[in-house]
Amino acid sequence: MAKLEEIETEEHGETTMSIKMRRKKKKYSIIIPTYNERLNIALVIYLVFKHLQDFEFEVIIVDDGSPDGTQDVIKQLQNVYGEDRVLLRARPKKLGLGTAYYHGLKHASGDFIIIMDADLSHHPKYLPSFIRKQMETGASIVTGTRYVRNGGVHGWNLIRKLTSRGANVLAQTLLWPGVSDLTGSFRLYERKAFEDIISSVVSKGYVFQMEMIVRASRKGYHIEEVPITFVDRVYGSSKLGGSEILEYLKGLVYLLITT
């Protein structure tokens, strides 16, 4: 905590001002990791600003040195929305999803951390429902779930659905996580909870989200769910590979032993 605050003061000179503002209104830091998302990230940021007009927030983009010019687009977006609201915190090369969130967290000044994907499969129009759910219930974590009424998935074939269901049943039976969507990556965390959980998470990539929510559940954090829809990526290629299943099973065993 102390370290993080030090970093905060280093990074943002106006900490005292932001503390005053925090007392008035909650601030939300949206962390979006990107790699080769030059088109999607612009659309996502437009939609975030469209749907979060009533809230105080900042968008932190952690770009892992995309060669397609993602960072140039983000600089153009900073001209439109302001450098204090669209933050580019790039890293030199691809260093993985889990560390990307940690990197983003170091630069975040909000009371709440929201994580989402940059590929438009998560629509920013659901952001207010996350925030409202948190305000109503006082939950430490609000996670988006695709597998309930009003939620859903578009663009998946039968095999993908089958794998997803199988993986879910397996995890539910073995881990009893108390959350219906383990691998979803559209979530809102209370800042303290996020810092606490991420410090004990070691998984990378795909399993990271699952480990985050299972550890949160074991630590006894209050977790709430909101329905979200998931539209498979429109632009760019999907990052799902065949080895994902093996990685998932490994992650499952790892979580069985360590949590």
Next chain:
Amino acid sequence: MVEKRRIERGGEDRRRKVSVDVNRRCKKDRSNSLQVIVVLTMKHILKIMALVVVVAGLWISLLQTSVVPRSYTWLLPVYLIISLGCYGLLMVGIGLILFPTCPQEAVLLQKDIVEAKEFLTSRGVDVGSD
């Protein structure tokens, strides 16, 4: 006879030793049981293993007491595994049938994309689709 007595005595001695050991261990056990509780709350695999042990214990006691004919009892684990498999398949099946889809969302997203592109190009953000 003598040998039997010796064995009995030996048995008693052992029992005494054991009881002394138990008394000695009691204090240790209390801390150990605390540790066990802590471990149980931490490692999920232990919860599942405990469950398996309980079920196995029930099965063995059924075998020993033979309330139910043995031939049935022997088959119970097989039934258990089969029913677990059925449960899994059923859950996957139900999940597949009731898999929530949202085709209308894809249409809405396309509209949002058009809107976003119009706005962003007017503000000088490069959103050429390539």
